[in-house]
Amino acid sequence: MKNNKRATINDVAKTAGVSITTVSRYVNGNYNKMSAKTRQKIQTAVKEADYHVNRQAQMLKRQNSHLIGVVVADVENFFSSLLFKGIDEILSQNAFQIILMNSNNSKAKEHQQIERLLELQVDGIILQPMGHRAAEYRFLKKQNVPTVIVDRRIEHAVWPEVVTDNYEYSKKLGELMLEMQYPQILVLSESVNENTARKERYSALNDLKKNHHFILGLIEVAENTSDHEIFDILKEKTHNFQIKTAVFAIKGPLLLRLMRILTQQHIIVPDQLGLSAFDDWEWAKLTHPLITAVQQDPKLIGSTAANVLLKEITENNFEQKLVTVKSELIVGHSL
Structure with a gap:
């Protein structure tokens, strides 16, 4: 039985293997920077789908939606x-x-x-x-x-x-950790270079090293990084928690994950490891002990x-x- 459903611009885009925006440009006669091959593919797809532009709907859409x-x-x-x-x-x-x-x-x-x-x-x-x-x-x-x-x-x-002023607040947090005489700061983050917020937060601590003497480490976690792997890295970088170290979790969910790991491994905060974070949703206020954190809104x-x-x-x-x-x-x- 024939399908009486009216073809849509999405159907044409799928058939032609192009974006909806490209089809929209085609049906409106905007061929600038559109190759002849692409135009031919869309033209064929339009014919196959028996697609007809709803000009009345177009006029309505030109008003504020x-x-x-x-x-x-x-x-x-x-x-x-x-x-x-x-x-x-x-x-x-x-x-x-x-x-x-x-x-x-x-x-x-x-x-x-x-x-x-x-x-x-x-x-x-x-x-x-x-x-x-x-x-x-x-x-x-x-x-x-x-x-x-x-x-x-x-x-x-x-x-x-x-x-948020990621750099300035991360710098303030770093200065506080140095005031509390932590010789080592470890940043816990997903890939730092993936977005500017992470880069700014890490850069603030990295820049502090220019005028202060401390060890700055980076623990980057991927989607498949296990809790066991994170704990092993912490043990290695702190010499089995013998080096006084503060960890800066780059966001709230990473803070909660780290706290779960430390609890499971019976690591006491802050006696064995200091914790701080850049927080998204007041996670730090729900923890014990209360976590030192930058609270954004x-x-x-x-x-x-x-x-x-x-x-x-x-x-x-x-x-x-x-x-x-x-x-x-x-x-x-x-x-």
């Missing part, structure tokens, strides 16, 4: 939940609806999610980027969609960015980003600026 796309790196992370809450509180007051997208820590999926938002012709995008170079987002820049970057900076910024980052985006949309006023949201250094009993 009152949709805002939010793309986060990991929707399961509490940082993302609080970031979203801050965004929603502002945008809902201004009659905007949010489309939340999860890149799942994948650059490829992030690209797909942004393409979907562009197809929906959202009025703006708030992006927690997986990439850290502006060149990786050239495809988005070309669309001239109001965009705000949150949490992680993009090198050679092209949009407004709303972030994801909700405030979200609401600030939403206000910046609203100004960009409603006033058609684009400013390539950096907005820094204050954090707080909480001194506990873990060092």
